[in-house]
Amino acid sequence: MVGEEHVSMIPAAPSKVWSAEVNGQPQEVLSPSNAILLDVLRDKVGCLGVKRGCDMGTCGCCAVLVDGEPRLSCLTMAQDANGCSITTVEGLADGAHLAPIQQCFADHGGSQCGFCTPGFLITSQALLDKNPNPSDEQVACAIEGNLCRCTGYQQIIESIQAAAAINRGESDLAAPSSDAHPDPHPSGPD
Amino acid sequence: MSKDYVQQPGSNSDVRVDGKRVAGKLRFNPPGSGGSRPEMAERDMEFIPELQGGNEAQPAGAHSHDKYRTGTTVGKRTPLVDAKAKVTGQAWYGDDVRLANELIGRIVRSPHHHARVKSIDTSKAEALPGVIAVSTGADAPNKFGVLPVTKDEHAMAVEKVRHVGDLVACVAAIDEETAREAASLIEVDYEVLESVHDAKKGLQDVDDPIHWRGKYHIGSTNIQKRVFQEFGDRSNLEDSHASYSGKWKFMGVNHGFTEPHAVVAHWDSNGRLQLYTPQQVPHYAHRALATVLEVPMHQVNVIRTFVGGGFGGKSDPFPHEMCAAILARKAGRPVRITFDREEVFWVNRGRHPSNIEIKMHADDEGKISGLDIDALIDGGGFASFGHVTSYYNGVLATAPYELGSFHYTGARVWTNKPASGAMRGHGAVNTRCALEVGLDDMAEKMQVDPIDLRLANLLPPHSKTITGFRITSNGMRQALERVREGSNWDEKFRKMPLGKGIGIGCGFFISGSGLPIHWDPNNFPHATVHIQIDMDGGVTVHTGAADIGQGSTTAVAQVVAEVLALPLELVHVRSHESDTSPVDLGSYSSRVTFMNANAAISAALDIREKLLDAASEILSTPSEYLILNDRRIYNKRDPAEGISYLDALHKSQEDKGALIASGAYRTPPMGGVHKGAAAGLAPAYSFSAYVAEVEVDVEMGLIKCTDVWAAHDCGKALNPLAVEGQIIGSCHMGLGQVLSEQMVYGRTGHLQNPNLLEYKIPSVHEMPNVTPIIIESCDPEGPFGAKEAGEGPLLPILPAVVNAVYDAIGIRINELPLTPDKVWAAIAKKMKLENIADANDLPTPRLDFSELQEKLLQRSSEHAKRDVLRQRSEDTNPYINGVLFGFDPNIPPEEQDGGWKISVRPDSDQIENLGLAGSAWTKVEQRHMGGEN
Numbered sequence A: 001m002v003g004e005e006h007v008s009m010i011p012a013a014p015s016k017v018w019s020a021e022v023n024g025q026p027q028e029v030l031s032p033s034n035a036i037l038l039d040v041l042r043d044k045v046g047c048l049g050v051k052r053g054c055d056m057g058t059c060g061c062c063a064v065l066v067d068g069e070p071r072l073s074c075l076t077m078a079q080d081a082n083g084c085s086i087t088t089v090e091g092l093a094d095g096a097h098l099a100p101i102q103q104c105f106a107d108h109g110g111s112q113c114g115f116c117t118p119g120f121l122i123t124s125q126a127l128l129d130k131n132p133n134p135s136d137e138q139v140a141c142a143i144e145g146n147l148c149r150c151t152g153y154q155q156i157i158e159s160i161q162a163a164a165a166i167n168r169g170e171s172d173l174a175a176p177s178s179d180a181h182p183d184p185h186p187s188g189p190d
Numbered sequence B: 001m002s003k004d005y006v007q008q009p010g011s012n013s014d015v016r017v018d019g020k021r022v023a024g025k026l027r028f029n030p031p032g033s034g035g036s037r038p039e040m041a042e043r044d045m046e047f048i049p050e051l052q053g054g055n056e057a058q059p060a061g062a063h064s065h066d067k068y069r070t071g072t073t074v075g076k077r078t079p080l081v082d083a084k085a086k087v088t089g090q091a092w093y094g095d096d097v098r099l100a101n102e103l104i105g106r107i108v109r110s111p112h113h114h115a116r117v118k119s120i121d122t123s124k125a126e127a128l129p130g131v132i133a134v135s136t137g138a139d140a141p142n143k144f145g146v147l148p149v150t151k152d153e154h155a156m157a158v159e160k161v162r163h164v165g166d167l168v169a170c171v172a173a174i175d176e177e178t179a180r181e182a183a184s185l186i187e188v189d190y191e192v193l194e195s196v197h198d199a200k201k202g203l204q205d206v207d208d209p210i211h212w213r214g215k216y217h218i219g220s221t222n223i224q225k226r227v228f229q230e231f232g233d234r235s236n237l238e239d240s241h242a243s244y245s246g247k248w249k250f251m252g253v254n255h256g257f258t259e260p261h262a263v264v265a266h267w268d269s270n271g272r273l274q275l276y277t278p279q280q281v282p283h284y285a286h287r288a289l290a291t292v293l294e295v296p297m298h299q300v301n302v303i304r305t306f307v308g309g310g311f312g313g314k315s316d317p318f319p320h321e322m323c324a325a326i327l328a329r330k331a332g333r334p335v336r337i338t339f340d341r342e343e344v345f346w347v348n349r350g351r352h353p354s355n356i357e358i359k360m361h362a363d364d365e366g367k368i369s370g371l372d373i374d375a376l377i378d379g380g381g382f383a384s385f386g387h388v389t390s391y392y393n394g395v396l397a398t399a400p401y402e403l404g405s406f407h408y409t410g411a412r413v414w415t416n417k418p419a420s421g422a423m424r425g426h427g428a429v430n431t432r433c434a435l436e437v438g439l440d441d442m443a444e445k446m447q448v449d450p451i452d453l454r455l456a457n458l459l460p461p462h463s464k465t466i467t468g469f470r471i472t473s474n475g476m477r478q479a480l481e482r483v484r485e486g487s488n489w490d491e492k493f494r495k496m497p498l499g500k501g502i503g504i505g506c507g508f509f510i511s512g513s514g515l516p517i518h519w520d521p522n523n524f525p526h527a528t529v530h531i532q533i534d535m536d537g538g539v540t541v542h543t544g545a546a547d548i549g550q551g552s553t554t555a556v557a558q559v560v561a562e563v564l565a566l567p568l569e570l571v572h573v574r575s576h577e578s579d580t581s582p583v584d585l586g587s588y589s590s591r592v593t594f595m596n597a598n599a600a601i602s603a604a605l606d607i608r609e610k611l612l613d614a615a616s617e618i619l620s621t622p623s624e625y626l627i628l629n630d631r632r633i634y635n636k637r638d639p640a641e642g643i644s645y646l647d648a649l650h651k652s653q654e655d656k657g658a659l660i661a662s663g664a665y666r667t668p669p670m671g672g673v674h675k676g677a678a679a680g681l682a683p684a685y686s687f688s689a690y691v692a693e694v695e696v697d698v699e700m701g702l703i704k705c706t707d708v709w710a711a712h713d714c715g716k717a718l719n720p721l722a723v724e725g726q727i728i729g730s731c732h733m734g735l736g737q738v739l740s741e742q743m744v745y746g747r748t749g750h751l752q753n754p755n756l757l758e759y760k761i762p763s764v765h766e767m768p769n770v771t772p773i774i775i776e777s778c779d780p781e782g783p784f785g786a787k788e789a790g791e792g793p794l795l796p797i798l799p800a801v802v803n804a805v806y807d808a809i810g811i812r813i814n815e816l817p818l819t820p821d822k823v824w825a826a827i828a829k830k831m832k833l834e835n836i837a838d839a840n841d842l843p844t845p846r847l848d849f850s851e852l853q854e855k856l857l858q859r860s861s862e863h864a865k866r867d868v869l870r871q872r873s874e875d876t877n878p879y880i881n882g883v884l885f886g887f888d889p890n891i892p893p894e895e896q897d898g899g900w901k902i903s904v905r906p907d908s909d910q911i912e913n914l915g916l917a918g919s920a921w922t923k924v925e926q927r928h929m930g931g932e933n
């Protein structure tokens, strides 16, 4: 609201039905025809895991998968994703079981404040879907559009590489070097 | 879960095909009985100190908490306890709080730098359908501010606006469109005033200062705070062996956290305010809200949401928090306000734009005989933490080196810009950069190795700085040695070809501030932690420590789990609500690990004692013989003789029910008595040393930092994973400031880059390879020996890079950030001066050692021995700054040398000769001019 400009915001654009499959569930909501995907996902569908960091395509916090492709939902018109299959951070886990990429971000320090994490998870999941064995350089190129102010990216790259190794079956999901999280309920005799 | 895991469709089994249990079908057996893991885990001797019979090396000696180590989690790489919430999208940040019936709030901001608000017409906005509440400054006349001594903010402009983006009014409406529209319909009549944009102009008398402080106002200038400090004997600095003098300019930088500010306010059915906000310091917001809203503090519940990065930028009480509360009160409905990224830059509180002049002198033995700092810092529109920043710019430069004398003049001025405040490395970063570059320059002039120059001038452990700060543990020497070794320094320094360089920088920072600013430390502790355990054995820990991603919740959970020898999963930290958490000063000045973990340990020890008493009664064994380990308490002579944790717990609950304990932390009395002695005082200090390697493209002026060896003394790494994360993250942030980040103000004084596109935070491609090196000096008062690791690691990266650039191209640039245009201009200038046609022919600096080098080596090897003895408390003789210069540590230096001064006000004959910031002392306070009384 700085400056003299006055562009009337109301009446809002006419509402339109927006439907898509979000995290495997069909969704149908009424939203303004000019809404951006980010707003529809957060405000209408309730995927609050999709984050808004800048609203202009510079931070990557809002990334989601649209038909498997990582997209910045703040730069995507909701209508352009009409009928698509969308995956947000909420859709990565299998029920209560974390996907390897999630577990690795948690275990290797890939997430500090966590605000950038949903975006990073989405872009890195998209990378691993296409390239199960990326080099560090390729990982860096995949996440170059994501901003993280906390980690300095190094532990993020480690997390992604650890997840890639698990996906390739080269290592088990294990806590980092020393077992700080003894699982009090592992399988086995009670 | 293995990769081919599929949940069996429709199966009722609670076992997955990969053999693990299905979540939600876990049977939770009482933990004391061993849960589903019937065997007690063995004691992890790798994480039990050697002096307690374990295998953990203790080069720095014993610690008083050693006997409570159980090998459970301290020292282990521990994922954050809230990491799963963050990777699943369940973590709830400010804008994720959605209450039923909510309204959307928007703020009307000033388009002018400085203007009197003559009238505000809200009628059009109020008439707009869908607008439920409108508020202006008239609704909240009370002032607030983060420091009680400098309350100069209002919820919304009461009389004046002080920068573009300052708050004028706010609206709440049924949706965002309506709210934005209503905000644009509010008509404000301004009388535009003369504005100040240059810090130097802030020193001058003007007709209409930005704030008026009555009798304490300095002249009629915009000086908010001025500081003078002089320690030591400065009489013979003139004939020093080598000296450095540099005028530095630092641009303002913003925290750049990824989560924009957001707040939700809701007055509940009992008329209490529930305020959800991503705050680092909920307690200050709590106080300010009570003042502004005129309700008692107990009628306000501040709920800290997850915080999407803070770095100091979310530690002030903010006007938009007041706005949301006022709107919600008027509307009778919850109000949510979320910032655009642009608004984040309007509230700012980032690092001060600074003009710093530094002069250093060294005598013929390579001792630092004098350090003069003059720092003029640009505070923007409000005081914020500025009172403290004004001191920190000087006093945090008084270590880790022993100084012959110290002279500091500092001034903070108000200007018509978004307010500066506290940012990671608060107040210490810019002067540190100038100082470390100065040392590099003096080393060059004296023809010695800059690392050896530093090693020969370090204060030892358990000593006192020139201004009286008490240094306890000190790992500076090891840090320097480790980075020298790691980076292969001796092979590279002054030996690499043009365009490649290597540089060193050090850091020194507080681990918690010594005095709580709102109360007398003798009356109320710095931090309090409550622990409660009921029949089920789960441990609930209440603390007000705000986890902003640094992992404070994890650290508190870890120390409790460690003392009680329980798996981390049994410890639940509740730190979100002021209703349930004891008063805590929050996350700033790197105090949380030190103070909260200490408080948590003391509460846990209380519980431990109760459990041991119960066990000893059941087992009829004296409690000295009992050992806690993984949900069991047993006789150390016969492990078979023992009981479960749960049995002991139930026994001790017999009479009283749930076990409850409260622990607190208070700093010991310390510090000098001069005015300002408390600023920079801390119960412990962290030390760090970095070596950075850079490549400079001499034809384009582009700098790429390729490698960093980063050693940080954090006392004891409770969680090495998090400490490394902090070190690398600090590197990233500091690298931004030295290479690319700056808040750019145009000719008209407008901020030109309030967005993340033009405000250039390093991306993954700009990040060097960082090798974090943890130094553990085992602080005697730290929790299990720990000190801070969140801010100190930022300091050394700036000078390390600047020094490396010099090594690469032989040019020192005293203006950050080192953007390619500046670097290229400096290269071009040098080429012209020295008649060099091709940038590739630039000379690079080389080093021929002088005789002094030998002397330094000898001194540092003597000091190394001294330091080991002092660190291990084998030498407990007092040591003060000055011993290196021949003073007796047992007698105050001023009694030994007539020329030694301690002064906090300039003498009248000094006043005219002070530096830029020092010129603030030429002005006279109103009360001495017969002004307002």
Ligand code: FES
Pocket (backbone or CB within 6 Å): A051, A052, A053, A054, A055, A056, A057, A058, A059, A060, A061, A062, A063, A072, A073, A074, A075
């Ligand atoms: S919110 Fe979409 S990129 Fe920042």
Ligand code: FES
Pocket (backbone or CB within 6 Å): A110, A111, A112, A113, A114, A115, A116, A117, A147, A148, A149, A150, A151, B258, B308, B309, B549
């Ligand atoms: S974890 Fe905080 S921004 Fe990346």
